[in-house]
Amino acid sequence: MSYGVVLVPSTSHAIRAEQVCHRAGLKVKLIPTPRQLSSNCGTALRFAWPEREAMEKALCENKVDYEGVHLVDW
């Protein structure tokens, strides 16, 4: 199973990003940053990969900064 993971600069960005995605009708899950993406203790958002475009659009329109989008195998 593959998922998209968005890395964000801080936990408050993660909370904002989650709210924005929920408002846009996107199902996301707040998760700890997967080890293979960063060794820093951080919070990230997991989403269904086909919704990548809609998600980035939602984040951009609501001015939520993010640091990168990755495809991760679970």
Place this chain on the structure above:
Amino acid sequence: MAKVVDARGLACPQPVILTRKALAETEDVITIVDNETARANVTHLAEKAGATVTVEQRADGTYLHIVKGEAEAAGKPITLPTAGGPLVLAVPSHIMGRGDEELGGILIRGFFHTLGEVEPLPQTIIFFNSGVKLVVEDSPVLEDLQALATRGIEILACGTCLGHYGLTEKVAVGKVSNMYTIAETMLRAGKVVSL
């Protein structure tokens, strides 16, 4: 002749205490209860003691016919803990750690997500005090807990605590439990990890 314990109208954990007492005196007990929590707790106690429970629903209550010693004969041995005892996880709060509430909420969500990906897994997870907010309908970690339950991990929620927060009717995963089972589960554990 079975000893009859009429536990109707009695508050938790009285039905369990009275049944335990009766089972210590005789092999054959009928406990009459009038609510689902009492039924589940008495049944759990009896099964743990290696007894067989037959449930009979009557107009005036639920009759639990408990017979000691038959479970083993039926090929259902009592599960004894392994040498070291099982790993038990205690969750006393709906957030992880003290300090910022919002951060604690993120951490607890991250923790239960991660629990699905690491080992060893606990045999039992016990939720008490505001921790019980995590086992109800709108819990932010409900999906993760349901997945853990599907993998055979026992999830226990403190009934007193659910009542205190007015959440008894909203339990969405695991079993409503009492202090007897919670205390026994912790004391029999090889290791208790508390969040």
